[in-house]
Each structure stands twice: as C-alpha cells, then as structure tokens.
Amino acid sequence: MTFQNELINWYNQNKRDLPWRHTNNAYIIWLSEIILQQTRVEQGLPYFNKFLENFPNVSDFASASESKVLKLWQGLGYYSRGRNMHATAQIVMSDFNGVFPTLYDDLIKLKGIGEYTAAAISSFSSGEARAVVDGNVFRVLARYYGINTPINSPAGKKQFYTLANELMFKEDAALYNQAIMEFGAMQCKPKSPACNICPLNQTCYAFNNHLVKELPVKIGKAEKKHRFFNYFICTQGDEILVKERQAGDIWQHLYDFPLIETLELPNWMDPSFNNTVKDFFGINTEFTLISYKKHILTHQIIHVHFFALKNYIFNFSKQKELNWVSLSKLDELPQPKVIHDFLEDNFKNKME
DNA sequence: AATCCGGGGAG
DNA sequence: CTCCCAGGATT
Structure with missing residues (x-):
C-alpha cells in the first residue's frame, strides 16, 4: 500500500x-x-x-x-x-x-x-x-x-x-x-x-535507523528576555484606573494598569524607585506590594509585581491611555491572562 | 534570516 | 525545567 x-x-x-x-x-x-x-x-x-x-x-x-x-x-x-x-x-x-x-x-x-x-x-x-x-x-x-x-x-x-x-x-x-x-x-x-x-x-x-528521537531537526531558540512589570492599582470609590496597551509590544489593545517597567528587579524600599513612582504619578505617593506573579511567554519572562497606590495625583497629559472604569464593568474589557488572574484573586467580590 | 507574538499541557 | 502545539507578520 x-x-x-x-x-x-x-x-x-x-x-x-x-x-x-x-x-x-x-x-x-x-x-x-x-x-x-x-x-x-x-x-x-x-x-x-x-x-x-x-x-x-x-x-x-x-x-x-x-x-x-x-x-x-x-x-x-x-x-x-x-x-x-x-x-x-x-x-x-x-x-x-x-x-x-x-x-x-x-x-x-x-x-x-x-x-x-x-x-x-x-x-x-x-x-x-x-x-x-x-x-x-x-x-x-x-x-x-x-x-x-x-x-x-x-x-x-x-x-x-x-x-x-x-x-x-x-x-x-x-x-x-x-x-x-x-x-x-x-x-x-x-x-x-x-x-x-x-x-x-x-x-x-x-x-x-533509530532516529525517531532526533527528527525533526529544529534550529536554536533565542534566550528568553527577563522583563519587570510594576503595576499600580489605583481605586477611587468603585472605580479602578486601567490602561489600554498600544502597538509595539505584547498584548496590543488589551487592558492592564498603570505600569512602570524596570530593567531589573526593583527594590521598592529604595528611594530611587520611590522617586520613579513619584515622578510617574505626581506627588505624595505611597504604595504597598500586593502580589507577585512570574508570567512566561514564548520570548520573555515577565516578573509582575502589583502594588496598591495611595495619595495619588495623576499627570494625565503624559498618560493619555489611562481611564477610570467602574469595577462592575471591568470584566467587559479584554485583559491579558496575568491581569485577569490578579483581578480574580483580589477584586472578584467587588466586581460582582 | 531572525525575532516577535500567549498560553497551556506533557514529560 | 524543556518542548511544542492545525503559524503568521515584521524587521
């Protein structure tokens, strides 16, 4: 045959x-x-x-x-x-x-x-x-x-x-x-x-010819790049601040939160990180770590830290994609897996 | 030609 | 952990 x-x-x-x-x-x-x-x-x-x-x-x-x-x-x-x-x-x-x-x-x-x-x-x-x-x-x-x-x-x-x-x-x-x-x-x-x-x-x-394990042949994979995403959770009444991700990076047109990306693992007790956050949001910031998640993609490993932010004044001129969204409508927005999981773990009861 | 683009499941 | 899945677009 x-x-x-x-x-x-x-x-x-x-x-x-x-x-x-x-x-x-x-x-x-x-x-x-x-x-x-x-x-x-x-x-x-x-x-x-x-x-x-x-x-x-x-x-x-x-x-x-x-x-x-x-x-x-x-x-x-x-x-x-x-x-x-x-x-x-x-x-x-x-x-x-x-x-x-x-x-x-x-x-x-x-x-x-x-x-x-x-x-x-x-x-x-x-x-x-x-x-x-x-x-x-x-x-x-x-x-x-x-x-x-x-x-x-x-x-x-x-x-x-x-x-x-x-x-x-x-x-x-x-x-x-x-x-x-x-x-x-x-x-x-x-x-x-x-x-x-x-x-x-x-x-x-x-x-x-005992080559089943060797075939097919595939050439080398580039090493995964490490990235450090620091998300800041800002709430006001029943609203939360979200950001639509833009072209040129992962998760285009999906929604996440205000984000400060750093080149290495930030030490958030360090005054310099504090200054970066202060510069990003305005004045008088305070934040506490909520959770950490390691998120693995094909070409990158993303270390995701979620912080709760208090006492914030935003500079919307620099952050045009930011929007307040009511918690009850948050689930209507498309979100990356790591964001959705975070919301499930921390906001599910408030989202109804 | 090389790199980017997600997330999950098997081993 | 590593590999790879009914791949395609971009540089």
Whole structure:
C-alpha cells in the first residue's frame, strides 16, 4: 500500500470526532484554523464553539467591535490572530460580497492567513489540491523520509513544501490533508510515539535507523528576555484606573494598569524607585506590594509585581491611555491572562 | 534570516 | 525545567 493510502486508512480508523470536520463552510473552517494556529485542539475547542455561537456567520463577525472579539479571545494568546480575523471579516464583506473565499490565491492575501491556513481552508472547503504543512506534517515527513534539514530554516521549509505537494493525494485533498495531520498529532507524536504499532514502521526511515528521537531537526531558540512589570492599582470609590496597551509590544489593545517597567528587579524600599513612582504619578505617593506573579511567554519572562497606590495625583497629559472604569464593568474589557488572574484573586467580590 | 507574538499541557 | 502545539507578520 502507498504512503498516502496507509495514512488515509489509519485516519478512517483512528480519527477524532471534531466539529469543524462536519462542514465545508469556509467561514467555519476559517474560524477553526485561525484558532488552532499554535494551539492544541483541546485548548482551542471551547473557543471555537464560543466564536461560532457569538458569530454564526462572517457578517456577524465583521459587525462586532474589535473589543468584543478580543474579549472572546481572552486567554487564548497571540491576540493578533483576533485582530486580524476582525479585519479579514470586514474585507470579506466589502471585497467578496460577504461570501468567504475558498480559493488559495484569494485566501493567501487575507490578514492572518499564511501558506498553511490558505492550503487548509481551500482544500477543506473546495477540495483544492494544496498540501498543508504544519508542525505535524513536518514531523511525519522528516521521520518517514529521514530528512534532517532544519524545519524552521528557509531551505527546510521549501524542501518540505515541495515534498508535501508531490505526495498530495489529488483524488481527495481534504481527506489526505486531515489524515496526515491527525496521524502526526496522535500516532507520530513529538515525544514517545508508539512506533511499535505504527502501520508505517516497516518503511519509516527514522524508525529503521533509530532516529525517531532526533527528527525533526529544529534550529536554536533565542534566550528568553527577563522583563519587570510594576503595576499600580489605583481605586477611587468603585472605580479602578486601567490602561489600554498600544502597538509595539505584547498584548496590543488589551487592558492592564498603570505600569512602570524596570530593567531589573526593583527594590521598592529604595528611594530611587520611590522617586520613579513619584515622578510617574505626581506627588505624595505611597504604595504597598500586593502580589507577585512570574508570567512566561514564548520570548520573555515577565516578573509582575502589583502594588496598591495611595495619595495619588495623576499627570494625565503624559498618560493619555489611562481611564477610570467602574469595577462592575471591568470584566467587559479584554485583559491579558496575568491581569485577569490578579483581578480574580483580589477584586472578584467587588466586581460582582 | 531572525525575532516577535500567549498560553497551556506533557514529560 | 524543556518542548511544542492545525503559524503568521515584521524587521
């Protein structure tokens, strides 16, 4: 049996029942594919259901506010996906008459849709014979064919895309694409795959040469940068001071608090830190440490300290993004995970 | 070519 | 801890 037929055979016997596999509606497939970028199925599934419920079609998505989209996205990470979806939904309304495109050449031009996602949506919605190459496909092909070109190098990317498209099962592109990804996710797993029961083990290069653990090859990760976020919690009656994060850094258009970032762990008993705080807020400041949280992202480790601030006079001319928000409405704003967790722990009762 | 962009789960 | 997940955009 051929490589392709083995994969499809395995898929028919072992596939999971996932909601986006019951449709060829390009809009619904697009929802699932964007949500699943760099995201496990188990983590993305509740978000997929939530988005489809709130936005049954692309028109509903396009007419929502960006803030509502980000609020629904809260906790999933890589928030540019949500912002790009919102922009793309509006382009589909204006440039495609509200009909979500199904052709690769149309899809690839849309925000947030790259080579993988354009291949996925086009093959699943219209059967276009474009091979998907995601983390699963890289791994399956690297092992089965014994390819040691780094998968995250330009040369590797080209090599794997070329091979994947040569292998494409043109009689049923959607079925084949689903099959190879599911096989990578469940059988040819990153760690300790069950090679002894694999239907392809007789012809798998890595298995026969004891290279399963070495493949695929990936080149070096940059070291994580440490950052120190010092948040100041300012309340006034039933209101709290929040800040909308701007472009050029993480969590764009999500909300946090007045922030002083320092280059190293600040000693808040030190007069110089006190002066920095005083300069930031105005005069006559007093603050006490509430809590600390270490927040780990892909390229940075953020040391987050929360302080309660008293006796403050703000210089709003320097802090235009600051706004007072009533505690009862705070939960409507999209927040980074570390902010949301802090509020859950310290303000839940006051937010009702 | 390298770096940025989140958060979670497995080992 | 480390690795990686149905990747894409930016520099």
